[in-house]
Amino acid sequence: MTVGLGMMAGCYGVGALGALLAPLSGRLALRVGHLAGLGGAVAGIGVALSVLGGAPGMVLRQPLPDLFPFARMSLAVDGLSAFFLLVVSLVAVAATIYGPAYLQAHAPDAGATRAGVQVVSLNLFLGGMALLCCAGDALTFLLAWEGMTLASYVLVVSEDEDGTNAQAGLLYMVMAHGGTALLFVAFLTLTERAGAFDFDALRAAAAGLDPAGRNTLFFLVLLGFGTKAGVVPLHVWLPRAHPAAPSHVSALMSGVMLKVAIYGLLRFAFDLLAPVAAPLPVGWGWTVLVAGTVSAVLGVLYALQQHDLKRLLAFHSVENIGIILMGAGLAMILWRREAGGGVLATVALTAALLHTVNHAAFKGLLFLAAGSVLCRTHVRNMEELGGLARRMPWTAGLFLLGAVAISALPPLNGFVSEWLTFQALLGAASRSHGPAGLGIVFAAAMLALTGGLAAACFVKAFGVTFLGRPRSAHAEHAREAPVSMILGMVWLGALCVFLGVAPGYAMRFLDRPTASLLHGPGASAVVTAHGPLVLATGLTGAGTEATTISMTAISVLLVVLIALAWLLRRGLGHAPRRCAPTWTCGMSPSARFDYTATAFAKPLRMVFAALYRPRRSVIVESAGTPYVVRRIRYAGEVVDLAETQIYRRVEVGVTRLAQSIRRRSSGRIHVYIGFVLGTLFVALLFFGVRR
């Protein structure tokens, strides 16, 4: 199967070179580049499935050419790597099918240069993510990580009309590199101890760490990957950068790039840094669980108040990363290495991994659907949309599918993984006592709140965007998206349905990662113990009997019920139907009468006012007397607490410090050289004599 790895890398490489065709024809470059990317993604799926379906313990190894004299580079695809490679490749398939048509429809006269740049960076981005998942040593990992970051940065700023994307890109760049710096520190600490770069050596080196060093490294890594994953309060770049990229890249960034950070975190927590013959330190799991809970709740709360379709979706990524981290954190808490892993830890990790692939599928789908809307209307503010369901039926239907999935409603995939997360949380709560149990119950309650709020948010997003009447000329003249874009969406929609209706069949592919990380039973041994049609959590005992569910039966039941209702309505109800305008007290109805997104979110804005700190201004222009109102202007905004409470303060502090340094600096070179000399003198005196 190393052939598959070679094909994958080759395809991405050819795709990047496809940009050379840009001078001939931008359209040709887009086609070729995306087609090669598609080939790479398909090869990636092949590699991943062959490893995931292969014998337990099989690791696909492939040495890389020696680029550096000091380190040997290699690829090593084990279960965890293969799983994340699968996630990357599944969404990459959709994005590469969707991409060329989108870029042409969105900006038909963009020019060949931009097409070339986008083709190069998209392929480097995809290749970087795939390589990162397969990396067998720290150097490959860091190179791929950096390549992925830089390529996605280029994509974020590739469509800059008014400078806002450049700003978003800058923020992304700064935050991403801050995180990367922490990762470098962690990796280099380990490589220096190990004297080598490959993960096996790092694992051996980490075994000799003392607890304090181990904890320090873990929290460095958590901060580093947390920045990339968009964990609150490190998320501020995410809702700016993700919407700025072209929509299929947004789908990749939100659906996949964040997951790559999760991969890194799992790799470090369960594999590289895990103590030998001891459970993980208690603080790790709890920190991750708390961070996940906070991210989930705050992510969805902020998403509710967004009226920019893509920005709303980006905030939902923060929420879903939170849910994934809740599962992962719980698995860390529950994992006991010596006791065979523990069934509950397996359930929790399965939930996290399943939600990873689920979120990739439905968030990818939602971003692609939002991209269809964007490329046909050129409007992202949903207040100016409306009534698109009739004009773009496929896009609307697929967006609805994604919305149902992300709202964790049966019978789609979001429900399955959130249900498993719930089972793990509740099972863990019933088995632990005191504050720990209480904390886990609280997390479960927060997860429930998150699910409810997400449903509310997508009622708003779908209703305001697709239902009602068009509120602008853009929306009124929208047409359905091109076929290839719909195909891309259908691929992800089909994934959502498959993972929702028959998740038991996908569980087999979670065996390798769960078993190898937890050294316990695989996912399917626990979750599909009663056959692939029934999901179980393997829990027995008081209060936990009701822990089996059959998604397939639920789906069949749902279909039957809908069919019954439809038949009954056809058979019985022949009530006369009449079309008439809505009664609007004598005024002629207009699209302005529809529910707006702002109005829909108002109740929650009031309930959570302490968090949102909403500000609004209403300006009434009257014609002479207060009784004749000519125009009312309304402007409102909510703040992101992390921004105002943390980042703004840091900014003020840094500015103040810089000002004070500026006031003190004389500008005289002699003084500066003197400072250097003095520092050197003192340092030499101090360190030299201390020895």
Place this chain on the structure above:
Amino acid sequence: MSPSTTAAIINDLGALLLFTMLLILAAGQVYRAIYAVAAQSLFIAIAGAVLALATHNADLWLIAAITLVVKAMVLPWVLHRVLQRLNVRREVEPVVPIAVTLVLAVAVVVMAFHLSGSLGAVQQAITGNALPVGIAITLLGVLVMATRKKALTQMVGLFASENGIFFVAIAATQGMPLIIEIGVILDVILAALVMAILVLRVRSTVAADVADLSRLRG
């Protein structure tokens, strides 16, 4: 040549180097500082030649020759030319009085010797007292840069500092790889050329010197 003789010669050369360094520090006029740094470079070339004789390292001969030509002849000549072209007052114009500089220099030298005492293991591998002398000259070069107003004297300080590093390098390792030595010397030549041109241009267009750069403060 026996090792003890070599060590004795290197020690004596080290003393001469320190002496020239003090001459640079104490120089009241710019051209004296330039002659002193030229003499210092000459001694380093001699040190290189002595080491080459003792270790039979052919590369060291080459390095000594390059040092002699570039550092002891060409660079002082460039500096001297710049000085003549500038046609300004020849005084050094110290930021702090020369006497105070000398006191500071004494502190630096004492510290350098004190420090090298605690680096016993390193000192074993080094010919004589080269390490403390090298450290002292390096730091004193920086001291010259810090305490003199004119760009020319700062260039002198830079060369002296570079000489210190060079001395440690050849004495400590019996010659670094040839390519590195040549690279370092090229760096110095480039720095000298750039600074010389810069000084002349700045002087001819805005009639300012390094001390006036403080007006550029943001």
